[in-house]
Amino acid sequence: MISNREQVTAMILTAKVRKALKWSQVADAIGQSKEWTTAACLGQMTLTKAQAxxxxxxxxxxxxxxAWLQIAPYKGSLPTAVPTDPLIYRLYELVNVYGSTIKELIHEEFGDGIMSAIDFSMDIQREEDPKGDRVHMVMSGKFLPYKTY
Amino acid sequence: MISNREQVTAMILTAKVRKALKWSQVADAIGQSKEWTTAACLGQMTLTKAQAxxxxxxxxxxxxxxAWLQIAPYKGSLPTAVPTDPLIYRLYELVNVYGSTIKELIHEEFGDGIMSAIDFSMDIQREEDPKGDRVHMVMSGKFLPYKTY
Amino acid sequence: MISNREQVTAMILTAKVRKALKWSQVADAIGQSKEWTTAACLGQMTLTKAQAxxxxxxxxxxxxxxAWLQIAPYKGSLPTAVPTDPLIYRLYELVNVYGSTIKELIHEEFGDGIMSAIDFSMDIQREEDPKGDRVHMVMSGKFLPYKTY
Amino acid sequence: MISNREQVTAMILTAKVRKALKWSQVADAIGQSKEWTTAACLGQMTLTKAQAxxxxxxxxxxxxxxAWLQIAPYKGSLPTAVPTDPLIYRLYELVNVYGSTIKELIHEEFGDGIMSAIDFSMDIQREEDPKGDRVHMVMSGKFLPYKTY
Amino acid sequence: MISNREQVTAMILTAKVRKALKWSQVADAIGQSKEWTTAACLGQMTLTKAQAxxxxxxxxxxxxxxAWLQIAPYKGSLPTAVPTDPLIYRLYELVNVYGSTIKELIHEEFGDGIMSAIDFSMDIQREEDPKGDRVHMVMSGKFLPYKTY
Amino acid sequence: MISNREQVTAMILTAKVRKALKWSQVADAIGQSKEWTTAACLGQMTLTKAQAxxxxxxxxxxxxxxAWLQIAPYKGSLPTAVPTDPLIYRLYELVNVYGSTIKELIHEEFGDGIMSAIDFSMDIQREEDPKGDRVHMVMSGKFLPYKTY
Amino acid sequence: MISNREQVTAMILTAKVRKALKWSQVADAIGQSKEWTTAACLGQMTLTKAQAxxxxxxxxxxxxxxAWLQIAPYKGSLPTAVPTDPLIYRLYELVNVYGSTIKELIHEEFGDGIMSAIDFSMDIQREEDPKGDRVHMVMSGKFLPYKTY
Amino acid sequence: MISNREQVTAMILTAKVRKALKWSQVADAIGQSKEWTTAACLGQMTLTKAQAxxxxxxxxxxxxxxAWLQIAPYKGSLPTAVPTDPLIYRLYELVNVYGSTIKELIHEEFGDGIMSAIDFSMDIQREEDPKGDRVHMVMSGKFLPYKTY
Amino acid sequence: MISNREQVTAMILTAKVRKALKWSQVADAIGQSKEWTTAACLGQMTLTKAQAxxxxxxxxxxxxxxAWLQIAPYKGSLPTAVPTDPLIYRLYELVNVYGSTIKELIHEEFGDGIMSAIDFSMDIQREEDPKGDRVHMVMSGKFLPYKTY
Amino acid sequence: MISNREQVTAMILTAKVRKALKWSQVADAIGQSKEWTTAACLGQMTLTKAQAxxxxxxxxxxxxxxAWLQIAPYKGSLPTAVPTDPLIYRLYELVNVYGSTIKELIHEEFGDGIMSAIDFSMDIQREEDPKGDRVHMVMSGKFLPYKTY
Incomplete structure (x- = not known):
């Protein structure tokens, strides 16, 4: 009996290790970006019947x-509010150190509002660099303005 | 008597409102990106004497x-571990929803390690879009591998 | 010296008591709804120069x-993550008790996505009732769908 | 052996996926609103024998x-005090951003007291809109005044 | 400049010590119970103009x-979620140890619903006892049933 | 294998639903009050062999x-420090709103000390009222004074 | 204007440093133990007029x-739930490591109940030891049994 | 498969109830104090092969x-940072109320340093008293001074 | 079915007790330091196929x-943010007491930046001492400077 | 009026910036290591009269x-349980990632016990390295064994 999406995520991770699959292979198979595909397989997105x-x-x-893959999941992929994993913590640290900066610059450019985390896409690439390759992340989210009413 | 950098940040924010300065003007004046400059003025970076x-x-x-601007500050710009401000929360939500995804994809591409949040730069731009302009954020951080020893 | 919006909110609350103003009067004066106006005066919204x-x-x-009223504020009006004030706690309790219900019903009607808290408006009215008058709250937020990419 | 209502909720969710039922169908079957019915099935309300x-x-x-469906459950549907799911978080954010506003306006209209979260009903509808359909939520709760004694 | 009720509470406590007043004297002066009167003076209730x-x-x-005494206050009288003061902690402990018991017994007698904390009164008396006097607290709150809709 | 009292509580709750027992019946059977009996069955009190x-x-x-029923249990019946269940939360809210009041009045009557939560008894009754029946709770705890030494 | 006991504690600490007083001198002056006297001066106990x-x-x-010294204070002397100071943390650690042990042994000796923290006294002495002197703490608290009712 | 010490503790507690053993009997059997023995059986200490x-x-x-009894365990016997069990909470309360006092008195007697929680022993006895027997706890820990370097 | 690395860690700990292996033996077998090897076996590092x-x-x-040993794990080895185990707490205490000191001294020597926790190695040795042997820990991490951009 | 050591730390930090002093100069002046000296100036250690x-x-x-410098301070230099400053967080991360490893290795070498954080010294040096200089930290703490009693 499966009663939540997390159990399906565990089944996927188990199979991924056993079959030594790569996320990029999965992405190719369903014809979506590797970012969306991975998030979907990790229980953060809803798949169509064909994708599932x-x-x-x-x-x-x-x-x-x-069937569970086609149900909108309860989202959130971290076990604690402040993540302990060093890679994910660095992202949290960026929000902590640069959060007020990003807020100031978006408001300076667009006025009061937010960058959507829903109408959003992300792309992660290797950036070759002689001093050591870099992770290059591009995030694009629609600006949503607060309006008076 | 000034005993911490937060007091200087408050003085800068007060003056910024009174003089109606823009962060991009400040960035131009010190010859750095608007992202680094804003972070520095908000108490997250250390300035050289000339910049200060x-x-x-x-x-x-x-x-x-x-003088305080030239001292390495105690960093972190959020009043609570989970930010309440909607704009900054969206960034936190991205870490929460996509954190495990980013971890998987960086490991798939680079092996075990992290994206540095120190050897790091960021660029925020308006991305024009007929369906509504978007916030375009580029982050670039050096990949640092875990090694055996 | 004013260094954050909360100080302005405190000045407004002090003056409101002293002058015995009503929020509906303020709303009439700036020509916006009482809901938006109150939120703005309590430090949650940005005013135009004319409104300010x-x-x-x-x-x-x-x-x-x-001047500070025209700056996008750091939002969030509660001193603790779980509010102690009984009136505001009842709202939190509704999110807690009905949160999963609202999620299920919005997904059933719209698919995966969210109700925007930015492209949003609210209206609070007295609903007369012989068994005791009721608070009638209408919330309207744009549905934003998650999409594949 | 079933020892709490959450196990029954898990059984319902599992069956719902397997049988591809809709909450509105369940609501029709027991002759109550879809809002109350969904909350009841998710472990937040008590059913009569006939409904159960x-x-x-x-x-x-x-x-x-x-039998467990007819026992008053320990209520609360969120795994953490601050919800991580983006849809439910938006509701929490509304309480956070607008909480003090709602408090002020209810007190201005009714005096000191609360909107009941028990003598309460809710209705969620699609609001068609050329700029994008909206979620329309109506909440109605009895006003309960504090009295002197 | 007074910007919140807590400042008024502090002024009352200061004066109470200086003038060596008793809460029962205050209650007599405004013609209400000592319980309501004390709660009101400690910033938890709203006073009429005459009472204020x-x-x-x-x-x-x-x-x-x-004037501030006549404004509905942001309620909650404890500095931390779990109180440290031994007397107040004992009350919290009673909720913790007997909370599930009280829930079971109210549901057994009344069905699903709550005891109101708003339509509520309290009386505290000395209960003489040869083995040591006791604190006798009576709480009376209206039962509010959950109903289907 | 039973390794803690919580497992016994779960067995009792399961059987109670299956056999449709009432707490008052259990209380009659062991000849104690329904308040103590329910607390004991819910894992908060220790039973004698005969009672067990x-x-x-x-x-x-x-x-x-x-056998486990006769062992002094690790007490505390709430899954979180601030309870989410509306009925139990109302009790917590009373401690929060009235906690400082109760403290002041007990000190005014008895001097510094506490109301015991151990040498304590409780009685819960229906209080008939034409405007809606009420929950009537009486708590009696020995006053324990702080003394100098 | 003094509005809480903590301000008096600060005044005492300031004077103690300035005048280089010892707690044992204060204890002698008021004729109580150094333990009670120190706790009282640090804002945890209530003094009589003569002592004050x-x-x-x-x-x-x-x-x-x-005058404030004669008012029952809001007790609790730690700034955080888990103390950071190494000396006080060791006491917390003892509760954490030995808490279940102490519970078992008191129940084995006395049955279900507690050691009172109110009808309590404490004595701290230097215990000479050739391998390094020791802190010798004796705590004595009345056993309070849970009883059926 | 046993993968941590807590599982062994559960096995011990289960057997202790089934066989109605007393901690003092266990202590006699291994020739150590009842305090150390109980702590060891509850997973806080490491046993020698003979003791195990x-x-x-x-x-x-x-x-x-x-075998697991002979492995140094991950220590800490409380399920939450602030214990809910009334007996153990009283110990926590003593740390909270008297923590600063104990700190002051140890520093006054010994200078800066701590009482060791490792080079430590404890003895718990019944203290007969006509007004009600008392729990008598003696704690002895080596004083460890901070030194300059 | 194994769905996360923690299950593998539990299997390793179980086998280690059963087979009475030492970490230094494991380190010798894979030809790495005992520090890296232990961390890897405890689920904090990624092994190559040969090592696994x-x-x-x-x-x-x-x-x-x-296979799971060769997957980059979700890191973090503590069950709570503040560790309860006395040995590990002492490390946390050092961060708490000396954290600001280390920060000051690194900044004084190197300027603004951090000591890497990734490009990092550690060595733990017994340091013989007539007054009692000591734990000697050497940590070496690359300094990573913040730069302007 | 100075009522705690933190005020003195603030005064020192203010003067240090104004006078552009280095910690190593202060250490030389009082003839102690730069590590102890900095910790002492930052409010974590007690100074002798001569040092003060x-x-x-x-x-x-x-x-x-x-005078306050000669009083044993309430120790702990971090504003939050999990530090936000990137440099200090890296130390916390090391405790989190390597905590269980250090525990295992110390127990393997010494048996059950701890590394003292009191009988402790620390040395921080620049380690020259062609691939980038490193921070070299040596920690030495006395091993304290748990003993039976």
Missing amino acids: DVVGELFDLNDEAT | DVVGELFDLNDEAT | DVVGELFDLNDEAT | DVVGELFDLNDEAT | DVVGELFDLNDEAT | DVVGELFDLNDEAT | DVVGELFDLNDEAT | DVVGELFDLNDEAT | DVVGELFDLNDEAT | DVVGELFDLNDEAT
Whole structure:
């Protein structure tokens, strides 16, 4: 009996290790970016029936698990409010150190409002650099203004 | 008597409102990006004497405040671990929803390690879009691998 | 010296008690709804220069305070993550008890996505009822769908 | 052995996915609003014997599970005090940003007291809009005044 | 300049020590119970103009403070979620140890619903006892049932 | 294998639903008040052998479970420091809103000390009222004075 | 204007440093143990008029401060729930490591109940030891049994 | 499969209830104080092979469990930072109320340093008293001074 | 089915107790330092195939577990933000007491930046001392400077 | 009026910026290591009269501040349990990632016990390295064994 999406995520991770799959292969198979595809497989996005069928086959999921992939999940991928994993903590640290800066610069350019985390996309690439390669992340989110009413 | 950098940040914010300065003007004056400059003025970076003198003049700071700008500050710009401000929360939400995804993809590309939040730069631009302009953020951080020893 | 919006909110609250003003009067004076107007005066919204001038005059604010009203504030009006005030706690309790319900019903109607808290408006009215009058709150927020990319 | 209502909620969610039921169908079957019905199925409300029998049949529950539906549950549907799911967080954000505003306006209209979260009903509808459909939520709660004694 | 009720509470406590007043004297002066009166003076209840004038005179408050007594306050009298003071902690402990018991017994008698903390009164008396006098607290709150809709 | 009292509480709750027992019946069977009896069955009190045998029979407990009922349990019946269940939260709210009041009045009557939560009893009754029946709770705890030494 | 006991504690600490007083001298002056006396001066106990007068004179307190010493204070002397100071943390660690042990042994000896923290006294002495002197703490608290009712 | 010491503690507690053993009997069997023995059985101390064999026999532990008793455990016996159990909370309250006092008196007697919680022993006895027997706890910890370097 | 690295860590700890292995033996077997090897076995580092095969054989792991050792794990080895185990707490205490000192001295020597926790190695040795042997820990991390951009 | 050590730390930090002193100069002046000296000036250690006089002169402290330097302070230099400053967080991360490793290795070498954080010294040096200089930290703490009693 599967009663939440996290169980499906665990099944996917188990199968991924066993079958030594790569996220980019999964992304190719369903024809979406590797960023969206990974987030979806990790329980953060909702798949269409066609996408879920492909994912189900790649990871040997049963029908019940495949059905759960098509249900909007309870999102949030961190076990604690402040993440302990060093890689993810660095992202949290950037929000902490640069949060007020990003707020100031978006307001200076656009006025009061936010960058959407829903109408949003992300792209992660290797940036070659003789002093050591870099992670290059591009985030693009629609600006949503506060309006008077 | 100034005993911490936060007091200097408050003086800068007060002067910025009174003199209606823009962060981009400050950045031009000290010859750095608007992202680094804003972070520095908000108490997250250390300025050189030359930079501090320019900032001090722009914001009418006294000598004591200008000296504090040249001291490495206790960093972190958020009043609570989970930020309440909607704009900054969206960044936190991205870390929460996409954190495990970013971790998986960086590891898939680079192996175990992190994206540095120190050897790091950021660029924020308006991305024009007929369906509504977007915030375009580029982050670049050096990949640092874990090694055996 | 004013270094954050909370100081201006405190000045407004002080003047409001002293002058016995009503929020509906302030709303009429700036020509916006009482909901937006109150939120703005309590430090959650950004005012235009014209609006700020009216508010400044009503509450006897000085120029510095009036300038701050036109700056996008750090938002969030609660002193603790779980509010202690009984009226505000009831709202939190509704999110806690009905949160999963609202999520299910919005997803059933719209698919995966959220109700915007930015492209949002609210209206609070007295609902007369022989068994005891009721508070009638209407909230309207744009649905924002998650999309694949 | 079932020892709490959360286990019954998990059974309902599992069956709902497997049988591809809609909350509105369940609501029709027991003759209540979709809002109350969903909250009840998610473990927040107590059902009568008749309602529990219908729900039990729809979700293939055994007698023990159906009995638990008739017991007043320990309420609260969120795994953390500040919800991580973006849809539910937006509701929390509204309480945070507008909480003090709602408090002020209810007190201005009714005097000191609260909007009941018990003598309460809610209605969620799609609000068609050429600029993008909206979520329209109506909440109605009895005003309960504080009295002297 | 007074910008919140807590400042008035501090003024009352200061004056109470200086003038060696008793809460029961204050209660007599405004003609209410000592429980409601004390809660009101400690910033948890709203006073009428007549009551506020009496309290203002007893504690030598200025007009601004007396005006604040007539504004519905942000309630909650504890500095931390779990109180450290031994007397108040014992009350918290009772909620912790007996909370599930009280819930069970109210539901057994009344069905699903709550005891109101708003339509509520309290009486505290000395209960003489040869083995040591006791604190006798009576709490009476209206039962509010959850209903279907 | 039973390794803590919480497992016994779960067994009791399961049996109570299955056998549709009432707490008052259990109380009659062991000859104690319904308040103490319910607290004991919910894992907050220690039973004598005789009491445990009666409870064990009523709820079909095995010998190991019956033995655990006679062991002083780790007490505390709430899953979180601030309870989410609306009925129990109202009790917490009373401590929060009236905590400082109760402290002041007990000190005014008795001097410095506490109301014992151990040498304590409680009685919960329905209080009939034409405007809606009320929950009537009486708490009686021995006053314990702080003394110098 | 003094509005809480913590201000008086600060005044005492300031004077103690300035006048280089020892707690044992204060204890001798008021004729109580050094443990009770120190706790009282640090804002955890209530003094009689006679005791307060002596303390007031020793620490050069004004009448208002001396009056506050006679009011039952809001107790609790730690700034955080888990203390950061190494000496006080060791005490917390003892509760953490030995807490379940002490509970088991008191229950084995006395049955269910607690050691009172109110009807309590403490004595701290130097214990000479050739391998390094030791801190010798004796705590004595009345056992209070839970009883059925 | 046993993967941590807590599982062994649960096995011991289960057997202790089933076999109605007393901690003092266990202490006699291994020839240590009842305080150290109980702490060891509750997973806070490391046993020698000889001690573990005795404990293993008394509680019918298998070889794997007996081996775990000889591994230094991850210590800490409380499920939450602030304990909810009334007996253990009283100890926490003593740290909270008397923590600063103990700190002052140890520093006054010994200078800056701590009482060791490692080079430490404890003794708990019944103290007969006509007004009600008392718990008598003696704690002895080596004083460790901070030194300059 | 293994769905996370923590399960593999539990398997390793279980086998280590059963087979009475030492970390230094494991380190020798894979030809790395005991510090890195232990951290890797405890789920904090990623092993190569060759290393994982050796570890798998030493601890009798199945293929699935051995595969998980080669996946970058979610790091962080403490169950709570502030560790309760006395040995690990002492490390936390050092960060708390000396954190600001280390920050000052690194900045004084190197300017603004950090000591890397990734490009990092550690060595723990016994330091013989007639007054009692000491733990000697050497930490070496690359200095990473903040730069302007 | 100075009522705690933190005020003296603030005075020292203010003077240090104004006079552009280095910690190593202060250490030389009082003849102690730069590590102990900095910790002492930052409010974590107690100074002798001679040391305090030197520090007082260097930082232009008045007599009251100099007296406070000789009082054992309430220790702990971080504003939050999990530090936000990137440099200090890296130390916390090391405790989190390597905490269980250090515990295992110390126990393997010494048996059950701890590394003292009191009988402790620390040395921080620049380690020259062609791939980038490193921070070299040596910590030495006495091993304290748990013993039976």
